[in-house]
Amino acid sequence: MRHRHWLSTVCTVLLGFTGVAGATGAKSRPADVVVLATLHQMHAQVPGYSFDRLRQVIEQLHPDVLCLEVRADKLAARAPEQNKQEYPKVIYPLLARGHYVVVAMEPSEPEYGAILRPYVQANAAFQASGGAAVAALAAYSDATYAALKTHWRDAAAVNDATTDDMLRAKHALQQAAIGAGEREGWERWNRHFLTVIKQAAADHPGQRIVVTVGVEHGYWLRQHLAEAAGLRLLDTAALLSPALTQPD
Template identity: 55%
Template sequence: MRWWMLVTAWLALPMAAMAQTTPATVVVLDTLHQMHATVPAYDNATLGRAIERLRPDVLCVELQPGDLAARPPEETKQEYPAVIYPLIDRHHYRVYAMEPAEPLYGALLAPYRANTVAFSSREPALARALGQYVDGLYAVLKARWTSPAAVNDEITDTALRGKHALQEALMGPAERTGWEAWNGHLLEVVERAARENPGRRVVVLVGAEHGYWLRGHLRAAPGVTLLDTPAALDGLGTD
C-alpha cells in the first residue's frame, strides 16, 4: 500500500507542475466612459453583454482600491455604477483595482498633469490645434464604432497610438514618461492577476486610449495568453 501511495504521488507531480504553469487567458476590453451614451452600438447595455460574452473569472478594473470598495458616484467612468458593479455583484468575479492608491496615485499623475498645463501655457496656439485634432479624431472614431469589435480593433489601436505619438512629439519627454509610468502600473496589476489566476480568464476593463498600450505589452508577457478582442467578441452588436 505504501508503494502504491508513493507511485500515485510521483505521478501527480507533473500534473501539479503543469497546473502551476498554465498561463492565464487575458483579454483587454476597451471602455468609453461617458461616451457609451453617445455611441449607440456600444452603449452601457452592450458593454455589459460584451463582458458576459467574454466569460471572465477575474476582472481588472480602472479604479483605485478605495473607489472599488466604496463605489462613489462616477462623473467620468459612468459604466461602473451603470454596468460593472452590478455584474460584479451578480457573478462574484474576483476583482483587481488597477489604479494605485495614494500617495502613488498623485506621484504618478502630478508631473504628467503639470506638463500638460505647462504645454498649454507655453504653446497656446499649438495646444488649441492639438485639441481640435483630438476632437476631430474622436468624431471620426465614433462614426466608425459600429460594434464593440470596432472599438477594440487594430484600426482603433493604430489611431490612438498615433494620437499619443503626436502628443509625445509636441509636449516633450515628460508626456512620454508620465504615460509610460501610468500604463506601466496598470500592466503590473494585470500581470499579477495573471500570475495569481493561472488557467483562468482575466478580462481587463480599461479606457480605450490605454488599450493599444496594454495589448502591445501583454503579447510578450510571461504567463499570459492574450486573446484577440474582436474575435473573442464573436460578432456582438452586429448579429
C-alpha cells in the first residue's frame, strides 16, 4: 500500500508540474495575430468571399479574441451599420452564440471626432475644388476596385500581397492629391487600431487574436504589426487555404 501511495504521490506531483509548465508556457508565448480583411457591403458582390463565407472563415480561424472595427457604444448596442454590413449580418450573430473575448477598435468620442476631423476637412476641400484631379481620383478608385474584384476569387486573395500592394498605392495617390489632412487622419486612425491590437496581444499572451477590419486597412496594419514586439503576426493568405475555408 505504501508503494502504491508513493507512486500515486509521484504521479500527482509530476502532473502538477506538467500543468504548471503548460500554463507558464502558454503565458510566455506571444499572442498570434491574424488581420482578416473584410469587404463591408461588397461581400454581396464577391461570390468567393460572401457574407456566409466570411462567417465560415472566422469560425475556422478559431479566435480566442476578436478585435472589431466598431466603437464600443455601437458594439454594446449591436447597432445597425449602413456600410459595415458584416457586423449585423455575420459578426454580431457569431458573438451571440460564440465565446470570444471582444475588443472594440474604434475610438470613442471625443477622440473619434478629433482624429477624423482633419481627414474629413481635407476631403471636403478637395471635392469642393472641382479640379480635374477630383474626377481622375474617383475614376482611379473605381478602376482599382473593378480590377480587385476580378482578383478576389476567395478570402485568401482579399488578404494577399497583391491586394495590399494595390491599396497601398491607392492611398499613396490619395494622400499626394488631397494633402496633409488625408495623410494625418489616415495615419492617426490606423495608429489607434494598432495600439488597441498591441494591448490586446499583451493582455492575452499565447492566444489567437483575429482582427476584422476593412480591406483598405490591411496593408498598413500588417506592415506595422510585423514590426511589433510581443506578438506574432500570422500570414492570413496562407491560413486561408481552400481546405481551411471549405464548409465543415
